[in-house]
Amino acid sequence: MIRIKKMCNKDQKAITLIALIITIILMLLLAGITISIVIGPQGLLEKASKVTNLYKQEQENEINEIEKLAEKLDTKNDIPTIPIDPDTAQAGDIIKVENNIKYTSDGEGNVIPVPEGFSYAEEGTKETGFVIKNQKDGNEFVWIPVEGMPYTYSRYAFSGNNWKRGQKLGELEENTKSYKITRIDAQNYTFIEENKDGESVEKYGGYYIARYEAGLLSKRHSMEEELTIPIFQKSGDKKIYVYDHVTIEQAKQISEEVYNKQKDNVTSKLCSSYAWDTALQFIETKNAGWSINSVGGNYSGAIKETGQSTPVNNIYDMGGNVYEMTTEDPYLSGLRVVARGGSSASASSWAPAADRSPCTDLSDLGLRIVLFL
Secondary structure, three states: OHHHHHHHHHHHHHHHHHHHHHHHHHHHHHHHHHHHHHHOOOOHHHHHHHHHHHHHHHHHHHHHHHHHHHHHHOOOOOOOOOOOOOOOOOOOOEEEEEOOEEEEEOOOOOEEEEEOOEEEOOOOOOOOOOEEEEOOOOOEEEEEEOOOOOOOOEEEEEOOOOOOEEEEEEEOEEOOOOOEEEEEOOOOOEEEEEOOOHHHHHHHOEEEEEOOOOEEOOOOOOOOOOOOOOEOOOOOOOOOEEOOOOOHHHHHHHHHHHOOHHHHOOEEEEOOHHHHHHHHHHHHOOOOOHHHOOOOOOOOOOOOOOOOOOOEOOEOOOOOOOEEEEOOOOOOOOOOEEEEOOOOOOOOOOOOOOEEEEEOOOOOEEOOEEEEO
């Protein structure tokens, strides 16, 4: 019995060893099959990678479609809006948006084109001076409507004594298509300036003029100081000094750097004689005779901070605080700039807004910009 038992143990061990070998072989086969399924050609990993890439592509396609839809609904393009009757619209209501322009009601039945990036400052109408404000920098501008308004304006020289009107310098002549302006002064010199933005003025019926003189947060003391982009705001909690001590070339440069058509939807430029004269005539629609009697802002022996005078049609200091240079070329030997209106640090050098004087002293000359859509 003992012998038979031993033989059974040997057979069992042999069977167990064979089973183990078979099991190992089967496991190797299964492992090979599993590896082939997971990492082989057309395996799970490859399929998972393809599915992942497909998902990413679908995700990108969906994002692109969303971006395209967003572009169509972007405020820089046409927005489907509920029609608003301009006659019943409230001031600031946007009637429609086209080509980066928000056509905005003034609450009096008039619609003013407001460039994207600016908004109604809740002040003024088309007749009293519609004010807009840049949403990023806080600069303010007033709409000057010229559509349908006859601009024939006389130029005068003024003395500093009791605002007496001096010799008549000639008539403004305007070609409504080219906006070319020719003046003949007392010495028979011809002043010619062509408004190259006349197409914009004609298309939109006007332009914007800075509500304030160009300002800085710190005073300039010389022409050699580094140029800084000006601001057009009223002194409030922070002092804003008039931007003076600047040449006509510098004034043109910094004026054009304030806003750029591609980035800001408007073009900024130094105020031209066309802009100055049309702005004065707009003011006179509500303030007859103001341009030759404008003493506001002509401070005695001092230059004050921006926006200290009483505004007319929501515009400050056209009759002072400083003489303001324009792009008009005087064509006179030794004279580099035509100054308009204003005063200087000298009490004997005052002039109302209608004054037009070629001069060389740039220390008390400021500037004002205009915006074209």
